[in-house]
Amino acid sequence: MSNPSILILAGDGIGPEVMDEVKKIITWYGDKRGLAFDVTEDLVGGAAYDAHGVPLTDETMAKAQEVDAVMLGAVGGPKYDVLDFSVKPERGLLRLRKEMDLFANLRPAQCFDALADFSSLKKDLVAGLDIMIVRELTSGVYFGQPRGIFEENGERVGLNTQRYTESEIARVARSAFELAKRRDNRVTSVEKANVMESGILWREVVTAIRDAEYPEIELSHMYADNCAMQLVRRPKQFDVILTDNLFGDILSDCAAMLTGSLGMLPSASLGAPMANGRPKAMYEPVHGSAPDIAGQGKANPIACILSFAMALRYSFDQGDEATRLEKAVEKVLADGVRTADLMGPEGGTPVSTTEMGAKILAAL
Amino acid sequence: MSNPSILILAGDGIGPEVMDEVKKIITWYGDKRGLAFDVTEDLVGGAAYDAHGVPLTDETMAKAQEVDAVMLGAVGGPKYDVLDFSVKPERGLLRLRKEMDLFANLRPAQCFDALADFSSLKKDLVAGLDIMIVRELTSGVYFGQPRGIFEENGERVGLNTQRYTESEIARVARSAFELAKRRDNRVTSVEKANVMESGILWREVVTAIRDAEYPEIELSHMYADNCAMQLVRRPKQFDVILTDNLFGDILSDCAAMLTGSLGMLPSASLGAPMANGRPKAMYEPVHGSAPDIAGQGKANPIACILSFAMALRYSFDQGDEATRLEKAVEKVLADGVRTADLMGPEGGTPVSTTEMGAKILAAL
Ligand SMILES: CC(C)[C@H](C(=O)O)[C@@H](O)C(=O)O
Ligand SMILES: CC(C)[C@H](C(=O)O)[C@@H](O)C(=O)O
Numbered sequence: 001m002s003n004p005s006i007l008i009l010a011g012d013g014i015g016p017e018v019m020d021e022v023k024k025i026i027t028w029y030g031d032k033r034g035l036a037f038d039v040t041e042d043l044v045g046g047a048a049y050d051a052h053g054v055p056l057t058d059e060t061m062a063k064a065q066e067v068d069a070v071m072l073g074a075v076g077g078p079k080y081d082v083l084d085f086s087v088k089p090e091r092g093l094l095r096l097r098k099e100m101d102l103f104a105n106l107r108p109a110q111c112f113d114a115l116a117d118f119s120s121l122k123k124d125l126v127a128g129l130d131i132m133i134v135r136e137l138t139s140g141v142y143f144g145q146p147r148g149i150f151e152e153n154g155e156r157v158g159l160n161t162q163r164y165t166e167s168e169i170a171r172v173a174r175s176a177f178e179l180a181k182r183r184d185n186r187v188t189s190v191e192k193a194n195v196m197e198s199g200i201l202w203r204e205v206v207t208a209i210r211d212a213e214y215p216e217i218e219l220s221h222m223y224a225d226n227c228a229m230q231l232v233r234r235p236k237q238f239d240v241i242l243t244d245n246l247f248g249d250i251l252s253d254c255a256a257m258l259t260g261s262l263g264m265l266p267s268a269s270l271g272a273p274m275a276n277g278r279p280k281a282m283y284e285p286v287h288g289s290a291p292d293i294a295g296q297g298k299a300n301p302i303a304c305i306l307s308f309a310m311a312l313r314y315s316f317d318q319g320d321e322a323t324r325l326e327k328a329v330e331k332v333l334a335d336g337v338r339t340a341d342l343m344g345p346e347g348g349t350p351v352s353t354t355e356m357g358a359k360i361l362a363a364l
Numbered sequence: 365m366s367n368p369s370i371l372i373l374a375g376d377g378i379g380p381e382v383m384d385e386v387k388k389i390i391t392w393y394g395d396k397r398g399l400a401f402d403v404t405e406d407l408v409g410g411a412a413y414d415a416h417g418v419p420l421t422d423e424t425m426a427k428a429q430e431v432d433a434v435m436l437g438a439v440g441g442p443k444y445d446v447l448d449f450s451v452k453p454e455r456g457l458l459r460l461r462k463e464m465d466l467f468a469n470l471r472p473a474q475c476f477d478a479l480a481d482f483s484s485l486k487k488d489l490v491a492g493l494d495i496m497i498v499r500e501l502t503s504g505v506y507f508g509q510p511r512g513i514f515e516e517n518g519e520r521v522g523l524n525t526q527r528y529t530e531s532e533i534a535r536v537a538r539s540a541f542e543l544a545k546r547r548d549n550r551v552t553s554v555e556k557a558n559v560m561e562s563g564i565l566w567r568e569v570v571t572a573i574r575d576a577e578y579p580e581i582e583l584s585h586m587y588a589d590n591c592a593m594q595l596v597r598r599p600k601q602f603d604v605i606l607t608d609n610l611f612g613d614i615l616s617d618c619a620a621m622l623t624g625s626l627g628m629l630p631s632a633s634l635g636a637p638m639a640n641g642r643p644k645a646m647y648e649p650v651h652g653s654a655p656d657i658a659g660q661g662k663a664n665p666i667a668c669i670l671s672f673a674m675a676l677r678y679s680f681d682q683g684d685e686a687t688r689l690e691k692a693v694e695k696v697l698a699d700g701v702r703t704a705d706l707m708g709p710e711g712g713t714p715v716s717t718t719e720m721g722a723k724i725l726a727a728l
Contacts (some may be wrong), residue, residue, distance in 0.1 A: 085561070088681060094559065120485050120489050120597055121484050122484060122485070122486060123598075125484050141505075141526060142559050144523075147560075148561050149564065152529070155529055155531055156529070156530050156565055157529045157560050157565075158560075158563070158564065158565030158566065159527050159561065160525075160526040160527075160560045160562050161523065161526070162523065162525070162526060164521065165516070165519055165521045166519040166520050166521075167519055191429070192610070195454065195458065195506050196505065196511075196522075196523035197511055197513050197522050197523065198523060199513050200449060200513065201521075204521065225616075225617040226617065228614045228617050229618060229620070229626075231619045232485075232596065232622060233484055233621050234484075246556070246610075249588070250588050250589050250592045251592070252589075253589040253590065253593045254592040254593060254596060254618060256593070257592070258596060262593075272557040289556075309399075342493055
């Protein structure tokens with residue numbers, strides 16, 4: 001039997017630097033734990049545009065469809081701001097999400113004990129925070145047709161379409177309920193049903209799935225504006241938050257920032273099971289390409305490393321190994337090892353990207 | 365010459381209670397400062413539904429069009445959750461906004477010194493906070509056509525349309541730039557131009573207006589997800605935030621919660637100038653109808669009172685009197701007078717809604 005396959009798309013900015021540390025960890029798992037992976041690498045985002053004039057080639061897209069998991073770094077940078085919408089780095093990422101049909105984006109917002117002081121929020125409000133946001137990722141206003149800029153009555157009109165079918169809502173709802181079963185059995189579904197019909201349908205379908213298939217899960221509904229407030233007011237009230245593509249984009253970033261350490265947060269984007277039973281999957285850190293610090297060895301590789309831990313758990317059925325990797329990260333943090341983004345006002349000497357990677361390897 | 369006219373729509377929940385205190389203040393301005401207003405009252409939201417079967421009658425709508433300013437309390441409550449979308453309390457509010465064409469929603473997020481401890485954020489991050497959010501209020505996905513729930517390929521589809529014309533963007537941009545001129549000359553315009561064409565047009569039009577008409581204003585652009593993060597991370601970086609209807613809904617509530625005292629925050633919704641030069645205008649507290657505490661004399665009337673201060677400033681050209689009222693509120697807070705929502709962990713005895721109103725009157 002062949003090894004499970006991983007396609008690495010390191011992308012732009014700090015993407016390649018943080019991914020280098022992940023590669024070492026992948027190698028370690030092959031050498032030390034008998035978990036060998038077939039790894040290939042390719043380009044995405046601005047890097048792909050520079051080489052090929054598009055942010056993702058058809059060949060790379062085809063490879064992504066074939067592997068067991070894609071590891072993505074980050075895309076974008078000021079250099080590409082001038083590009084046309086259709087070839088901007090983000091389009092590469094959105095194409096991967098859409099064509100792989102990665103409908104469930106899992107974004108844990110966890111506050112690491114060693115870092116609770118980093119939050120802008122008072123420590124007792126965030127210490128121990130552990131929210132899982134499940135964001136729909138392949139539909140809604142990100143992809144709805146019609147869209148574009150049109151001429152009408154002598155002026156231009158910018159148009160996008162928010163659009164959800166029952167089946168699109170149902171499948172991501174199931175992902176959220178399944179996750180809740182392994183956590184605290186509570187799901188908060190978020191929309192704007194008071195002003196949007198798409199939100200009314202969302203609420204109806206989510207409720208119906210709970211009633212029919214997950215009666216043991218406690219389901220509540222919240223408007224998106226209130227959810228933003230509640231995240232700031234009392235974030236620990238949440239277990240799993242289920243929401244659409246656009247609300248999920250905003251609320252998951254808000255929740256991420258509550259933890260105070262964006263450089264720590266991984267994500268998984270999952271689709272339907274493939275022939276081998278594994279879900280289509282892409283893993284990426286929540287942080288962006290951070291062009292301002294790229295190439296300086298300052299970036300924190302932890303978010304990308306924890307994204308690989310999610311890959312171990314969700315793609316490769318290696319929950320114990322995922323936990324091992326997460327524990328190694330916690331140990332290194334508890335030992336006081338810090339990249340520049342994790343330095344508090346008390347100061348100290350930050351370690352570099354590669355030093356952080358080496359410490360985590362050593363802790364494994 | 366007749367007195368300026370005010371239509372009071374107290375609405376549901378705590379709306380009538382907090383509005384009672386505003387009425388006393390309006391009377392005080394007539395008696396003591398020679399600023400007499402012609403005040404009429406009517407129903408909106410659930411209260412209007414109970415009486416007339418609709419959340420806003422045509423007669424009330426017509427009155428709102430004729431007065432110099434509408435003072436609104438709050439709408440909604442669990443009793444009305446079962447109602448059809450078309451007659452929900454919120455529809456009354458949305459009809460007022462739309463038919464009065466109140467395109468610029470001004471939502472100050474200010475942190476009162478006496479209350480900085482109430483924020484979930486660390487005190488130094490919010491003390492002195494003073495952001496003005498300008499939210500477009502009459503277009504976007506709240507009102508775009510087509511909308512609804514349709515049958516398609518044997519399943520239902522929920523659909524809404526995000527839609528902005530150049531002129532809709534231009535007029536609210538001007539409102540934001542005008543406000544910035546009287547503040548710190550900085551505007552952050554927020555959209556998702558990386559994924560939505562409506563955001564691309566938004567960015568273009570806002571930039572063009574700045575270049576042509578407000579070259580002295582410092583304009584920056586930010587994606588909505590990043591804005592949510594930055595609000596949590598370092599809220600004092602902002603002066604004026606300009607954004608669309610849906611992003612504004614979420615971000616202004618997030619910003620409001622940063623201040624820690626939602627019961628303190630007013631809002632103004634302004635339209636085009638009427639024949640008498642005054643803008644079409646509606647003023648309302650940011651908080652909702654709070655059905656859980658309605659009728660108990662616990663509600664904080666300050667947000668509604670400060671909304672009247674905004675009316676003095678923006679509708680009646682009485683900036684000095686607005687400041688007088690705001691100072692009275694600050695004085696009462698500095699004296700330690702607190703409604704239940706402003707009680708800290710150290711405890712104490714809260715004052716009632718009417719006591720708070722009386723203290724502010726006394727301070728005037
Ligand atoms: C880069 C961008 C297109 C993307 C999004 O808006 O989805 C990002 O913000 C994210 O959340 O992954
Ligand atoms: C009550 C509701 C319709 C409204 C909105 O979504 O605009 C409210 O949240 C607000 O922000 O004024």
